[in-house]
Amino acid sequence: MKITLKVWRQKGPSDKGRLVSYVVDDVSPDMSFLEMLDVLNERLILTGDDPVAFDHDCREGICGMCSMVIDGTPHGPQRATTTCQLHMRHYKDGDTITIEPWRAAPFPVVKDLVVDRSAFDRIIQAGGFISVPAGSAPDAHSMPVAKNDADDAFDAATCIGCGACVAACPNGSAALFTGAKITHLGLLPQGQPERMARAKAMVEQMDAEGFGGCTNTGECVAVCPKGISLDVIGRMNADFLKSSK
Amino acid sequence: MNRIVDYTVGEPIRDAKAPTGPIEDRWETRKFKARLVNPANKRKLHVIVVGTGLAGGSAAATLGELGYRVTSFCYQDSPRRAHSIAAQGGINAAKNYRGDGDSIYRLFYDTVKGGDFRARESNVYRLAQVSVNIIDQAVAQGVPFAREYGGLLDTRSFGGAQVSRTFYARGQTGQQLLLGAYAALERQIAAGNVTMNTRHEMLELIVSDGRARGIVVRDMVSGEVETHLADAVVLATGGYGNVFFLSTNAKGCNTTAIWRAHQKGAMFANPCYTQIHPTCIPVSGEYQSKLTLMSESLRNDGRVWVPLAKGDARAPGDIPEDERDYYLERIYPAFGNLVPRDIASRAAKNVCDEGRGVGPGGLGVYLDFADAIERLGRDAVEEKYGNLFEMYERITGEDPYRQPMRIYPAVHYTMGGLWVDYDLQSTVPGLFVIGEANFSDHGANRLGASALMQGLADGYFVLPATIGDYLADAHRFDPVDDVAVAEAEISVRTKINRLLSINGTRTPDSFHRELGRIMWEFCGMERTEESLNKALELIPSLREEFWRDVKVSGTAEELNQVLEKAGRVADFFDLAELMCVDALHRTESCGGHFRAESQDADGEALRDDEHFAYVAAWEWSDQGPILHKEDLEYEYVTMTQRSYK
Structure with a gap:
């Protein structure tokens, strides 16, 4: 397949940035989206051009590092799929694809498609944990957890912290990310002692970061x-309100 | 650059510093005898931890909790991204919550046996003891393990085990455990006990007065070369499976940190012990950038088969039951589809070599869930493996609920790593190595669900208990030698400048791919004297070409992913050579190291305990590697030839 790419190129945080077109003419449908970019980059290196910088690591959809807005949609057209798990069989010969970085004020562009998501780490620092120093835990079976609660907590805990939610939101809100952690820990009995303080601190940090x-x-x-559910935001708001009373 | 690859034999390692006495008391004895550091003094002691996976993340958090001043580094944009996150299947622990006959002793026994009698008994026993604390710790942190309707933790049996001792969180156990360690780490960062440096890559170890006293790193955003000094350095930088280019590791995983340390005096143990995982998605083309694992928990319910006839090109559904060969169940009736990884991998290779493989290029076997779906129902299968099935469909475009998965072995884990003693200290005083980066607990083959266990055991419980004994002397350390610091910085800058100045015609990735092909073909699943000698011819010549013809674009003073890659590939060359030397010298087969010359009549790995019951610890020298042997003694588990028939 022949694919035309319009890729956001930006040398650094202070550079204005622009879309640059490239043609990749030997794309196989079984390639992943990032493998297609690898092919482009290999070519750019040899012609002495600067290859496109992008974040990626595990390439199996779990580390949360890859982060591209593809034709206006974070992670591209396939639902519930990270960029690295998107494959070229979803495109056809002659397609033009536009690739941009996450766009949100709290995620400044570092270079090209690479952004700084350290704001997410600081939201976790504010309270996204249960305070239990190593070695101080009671036996794991001393506190049964209803299966439904455990399953719901797990669903919220599967957040990979990629930031697509922020990139997609017209307000640049981090409510889904923050709500997911508040829900995960707030549904478990272990998370109760710090539940209200956690919600308050994390929401305040989220606001302070400029989301x-x-x-x-x-x-x-x-x-x-x-596939994190919108319910986590309701839970976050409820806990935040209670914590503010 | 052509080094002589012959090796010399140095002094044996006589003492790995494990206490003597009954095995169940040794860890308690060590902890009691380890000197303590006064809480007021801990704040003055500075520890560097490199890597934020299960081992590094949990170690940095725990050292912070204990009151040490910790500086942590990772190459990713957040500590939460370390590749432990991708571990799918589960974590072993000798809780015996099922009452199915499990115990600390049994987990110890299974691990020593599974490691093909090439691990230390003392270390493995401690690992089994500590395993129970890990589950308690993780649950208290809010790790959402799978539970039964009664609210108690669910477990499953996992590759190579006949008891149900594997705790899991759907197919994302590594993610959930890592996020637990990450949360603990972020808590310590917020408390000011840990300083975090993301997007930093360690490029050199600073050794002063014979002790590890710091590291040189490159800020991957600004390109700045920085020096960080400390009283001790902990490496938790993971394994080196990416030497094969294609592996299940993340793209960024590399050997540079441990290789730099190796060149600064840390011995490298058993580099040839690599684990090939039997259940990965097969390669689809030349452009392939990595391989994706399908958790071997799938083998609990999936049945592995190939067509009975060679070259049978029918769709799997059109092949009748009596024309299928469920070869694992046939050859290993007792363990069936649950035989250890090395056995399952080699069996897959054998049937493909016979021309009975399936899929593109005939490099694949079926993993079929039709029986499980009929027996348990689709919902139950989805509950257990839903996310894995989705991942498979996304990558291959095939629906595993309707047609069998295709799987093939891929490099997954490296049992070798820097040599450490019972305290997890390397041969450089003050340099501690934890998790996959060390060699310690898995012998020649790691059992399923034991990597998470070892990483967290090292990070939460073992290292924090042993490092104090070393740091108790810190007030007597000399100031760090300025010359040692300057030399380390110069070595980093020189290498960067050299890579940038070659301006050749091949990309770092093209060299890495070629190196990977050499390693997979000649030092992969099956090794021979001939293949290894061939690799030892090819590697130096490719390395020479690399240093003459690599093209690294851009500059040092910016985010430059090509430069990062080139530096890592350069170290992989040297490591690859040592792996082949180690594989060549070990003429026996054991665990993940299969020498075709050493097999029994059934084609099973044949150990040579008389000559090879030792850890091969390699010392770096300009004149070629020096082998130091640490003899392994088995007081509790009788050495037997593994049999899973």
Whole structure:
């Protein structure tokens, strides 16, 4: 297949950035999207051009590092799929694909498609944990957890912290990410002692980082590669309100 | 660059520092005898931890909790991304919650046996003891393990085990455990006990007055070369499976940190012990950038088969039952589809070599869930393996609920690594190595669900208990030698400049791919004297070409992923050579190291305990590697030839 790419190129945070067109003419349908970019980059290196910088690591959809807006949609057209798991069989010969970085003020561009997502780490630092120093835990069976609660907590805990939710949100809100962690820990008995303090601290940090407010547009859920539910935002808001009383 | 690859034999390692006495008391004895550091003094002691996977993340968090001043580094944009996150199947622990006959002793026994009698008894026993604490710790942190309707933890049996001791969180156990360690780490960062440096890559170890006292790193965003000094350095930088280019490792996984340390005096143990995982998605083309594992938990319910006849090109559904060969069940009736990884991998290779493989190029076997779906129902299968099935469909475009998966072995884990003593200290005082980066607990073959166990055992429980004994002397350490620091920095800058100045005609990836092909073909699933000698011819010549003709674009003072890659490939060349030397010298077969010359009449790996019951610890020298042998003694588990028939 012959594919035309329009790729966002930006030398650094202060560069203005622009879309640059490239043609890749030997794309196989079994290639992953990132393997197609590998092919492009190999060519750019040899012609002395700067290859396209992009974040990626595990390439199996779990590390959360890859982060591209593909034709306007974070992680591209396939639902519940990270960029690295998107394959070229979803495209056809002659297609033009536009690739941009996550766009949100709290995620400044580092270079090309690479952005700085350390704001997410700071939201976790604010309270996304249960305070239990190593070695101090009671026997694991001393605290049974209803299977439904454990399953729901797990569903929220599958968030990979990629930031697609923020990139998709017209407000640049991090409510799905923050709500997922608050829900995961808040559903478990172990998470109860710090539950309200956690919700308050994490929401405040989210605001301090400059993420926008949630207006329930649901764009986040539509692009989330792990299918995190909008319910987590309701839970976050409920816990935050209770914590503020 | 052509080094002589002959090796010399040096002094044996006589003492790995494990306490003596009854095996069940040794860890308690060591902890009690380890000197303690006064809490007020801990704040003055600085520890560097490189890597934030299960081992590094849990170690940095725990050292922070204990009151040490910790500086942590990772090459990713967040500590949460380390490749432990991709572990799917589960984590072993001798909880015996099922009452099915499990015990610490049985987990110990299974691990020593599974490792084909090439691991230390003392270490493995401690691992089994600590395993129970890990589950308690993880549950208290909120790790959402699978549970039964009664609210208690569910377990399953896992490759090579006849008891149900594997705790799991759907197919994402590594992710959930890592996020637990990450949360603990972020808590310590918030508390000011740990300073985190993301997007930093360690490029050199600083050794001063014979002790590890710091590292040189490159800030991968600005390109700045920085020096960080400390009282001790902990490497938790993972395995080196990417020497094969194609592996299940993340793209960024590399050997540079441990290889630099090796060149600074840390011995490298058993580099040839690599684990080939039997259940990966087969290669689809030349452009392939990595391989994806399908958790071997799938083998609990999936049945492995190939057509009975060679070259049978029918669709799997059109092949009648009596024309299928469920070869694992046939050859290994007792263990069937659950035989250990090395056995399952080699069996797959054998049937493909016979021309009975399936899929593109005949490099694949079926893993079929039709029986499980009929027996348990689709919902139950989905509950257990849903995310794995989805992942498979995304990559291959095939639906495993309707047609069998195609799988093929791929490099997955490296049992070798830097040599460490019972305290997890390397041969460089003050340099500790934990997790997959060390060699310690898995012998020649790691059992399924034991990597997560070892990483967390090292990070949460073992290292934090042993490092204090070393740091208790820190007030007597000399100031760090300026010359040692300057030399380390110069060596980093020189290498970077050299890579940038070659301006040749081949990309780093093209060299890496070619090196990987050499390793897979000649030092892969099956090795012979001839193949290894061939590899030892090819590697130096390819390395020479690399240093003459590699093209690294861009500059050192920017985010430059080509430069990062080139530096890692350069170290993989040297490591590849040592792996082949080790594989060549070990003329026996054991675990993941299969020498075709050493097999029994049934084609099973044949150990040579008389000559090879030792750890091969290699010392770096300009004149070629020096072999130091640490003899392995088995007081509790009788050495037997493994049989899974």
